[in-house]
Amino acid sequence: MEKRNTFTMMFYAKKTVTNKLGESPLYLRITFNGENASLSLHKTVNLAYWNAKAGMAEGPEKYAKELNRFLMTTQSAVYEHYRNFRDKGLPFTAVEVRDSYLGKSKSGKGKKLLDIYSLHNDKIRSLIGIDFTHSTVLRYDTALKHTREFIRDNYKKEDVYLSELNYEFVCDFEIFLKARKGIAHNTSMKYVKSLKKVIRIAMANGDLNKDPFSGYKVRIKKVDRGYLTEEELKLIINKKFNNVRIDQVRDCFVFSCFTGLAHADLIRLSPQNIVTASDGKKWIKINRQKTDSMSSIPLMAAALSIIDKYKEHPHCVLKNVILPVSSNQKMNAYLKEVADLCGISKNLSSHLARHTFATTVTLNNDVPIETVSKMLGHSSINVTRIYARLLDKKIGQDMQHIDRLYQVEG
Numbered sequence: 001m002e003k004r005n006t007f008t009m010m011f012y013a014k015k016t017v018t019n020k021l022g023e024s025p026l027y028l029r030i031t032f033n034g035e036n037a038s039l040s041l042h043k044t045v046n047l048a049y050w051n052a053k054a055g056m057a058e059g060p061e062k063y064a065k066e067l068n069r070f071l072m073t074t075q076s077a078v079y080e081h082y083r084n085f086r087d088k089g090l091p092f093t094a095v096e097v098r099d100s101y102l103g104k105s106k107s108g109k110g111k112k113l114l115d116i117y118s119l120h121n122d123k124i125r126s127l128i129g130i131d132f133t134h135s136t137v138l139r140y141d142t143a144l145k146h147t148r149e150f151i152r153d154n155y156k157k158e159d160v161y162l163s164e165l166n167y168e169f170v171c172d173f174e175i176f177l178k179a180r181k182g183i184a185h186n187t188s189m190k191y192v193k194s195l196k197k198v199i200r201i202a203m204a205n206g207d208l209n210k211d212p213f214s215g216y217k218v219r220i221k222k223v224d225r226g227y228l229t230e231e232e233l234k235l236i237i238n239k240k241f242n243n244v245r246i247d248q249v250r251d252c253f254v255f256s257c258f259t260g261l262a263h264a265d266l267i268r269l270s271p272q273n274i275v276t277a278s279d280g281k282k283w284i285k286i287n288r289q290k291t292d293s294m295s296s297i298p299l300m301a302a303a304l305s306i307i308d309k310y311k312e313h314p315h316c317v318l319k320n321v322i323l324p325v326s327s328n329q330k331m332n333a334y335l336k337e338v339a340d341l342c343g344i345s346k347n348l349s350s351h352l353a354r355h356t357f358a359t360t361v362t363l364n365n366d367v368p369i370e371t372v373s374k375m376l377g378h379s380s381i382n383v384t385r386i387y388a389r390l391l392d393k394k395i396g397q398d399m400q401h402i403d404r405l406y407q408v409e410g
Contacts, residue, residue, distance in 0.1 A: 011055040037094035143194035165212040227355040249334040256353035263350035264289040267325040288377040295377035
């Protein structure tokens with residue numbers, strides 16, 4: 001049996017809000033197939049003259065007659081917009097009926113996805129260095145690009161209306177990212193999450209009433225990014241490179257291995273972030289770009305020697321930074337060359353350097369996890385546990401004293 005559409009309208013006074021005269025604002029609730037949209041009428045009413053059950057004014061004849069005439073005229077006008085959608089067989093929602101009445105939707109179908117996506121990206125781009133980083137904005141721009149390609153590929157058009165979005169759209173987008181673009185699961189989920197945020201904003205603004213992500217769960221798989229062993233780290237440190245660019249990239253990577261700094265923090269590390277304690281030891285004090293939490297890191301000799309190596313470097317002097325750090329994309333590309341030249345098969349990256357600091361450099365040299373968590377700038381130790389691994393060598397050392405207690409005499 002074909003599902004029957006239901007459309008209703010009801011006027012109501014928002015009793016929780018009153019002006020100095022004790023009057024409450026009036027609204028029209030538009031309901032289509034169980035979904036609601038509220039329309040402000042920019043009128044107020046004294047609650048003593050309002051019949052909530054009937055949704056109309058009563059009381060002094062002239063007052064009630066004028067207000068009710070306005071209400072009926074508004075209701076009739078809104079109904080005409082509903083009938084226009086219905087008669088044309090267009091997909092629509094209660095929100096789109098309201099917006100059509102308000103003149104927000106010239107096409108009668110509401111706003112388009114890529115339009116609001118682009119607007120969102122433009123807004124966060126203006127907040128780079130305040131609330132967002134370049135890398136975050138780049139991720140949203142890439143997500144927008146993939147969404148545009150998906151719409152062209154699946155729908156053979158340049159954009160889709162918000163009213164066309166549903167659960168199937170989201171699932172097909174995930175499939176497109178993985179099957180057509182060859183993007184790994186977790187990266188695909190990041191692009192889906194970016195789309196989800198834009199949809200949430202559209203719903204909060206009243207541009208969309210039904211959540212296409214309802215029933216869909218973004219699932220991130222646990223990934224072991226790996227780490228360098230002590231031997232591998234020493235191999236990279238001691239390797240001689242004839243290429244200046246490769247040598248600089250190696251030094252920046254090694255510095256991260258001994259400080260745990262993420263690329264976003266490494267690239268902006270300045271002399272002002274280096275402080276000298278009362279005992280003469282030098283420390284890094286920096287608010288993490290990602291979480292805005294403080295990282296306090298004592299500088300080991302290996303890191304200090306790298307700082308000293310670049311203190312007169314033109315880039316560092318001009319930019320007032322400690323190291324000549326390239327963009328994350330360039331760094332990761334150059335690090336592949338470092339790995340090849342060192343004969344290491346692991347995928348070197350800023351993430352791997354951070355994991356190496358947590359695992360090889362600190363935890364497996366008896367540095368307590370609470371201390372490591374503080375240096376990494378984590379909000380809780382539970383986050384640090386993702387980085388924490390105990391090597392077989394360390395486990396063996398810890399178990400030696402127990403082994404001696406239970407020696408079996410021959």
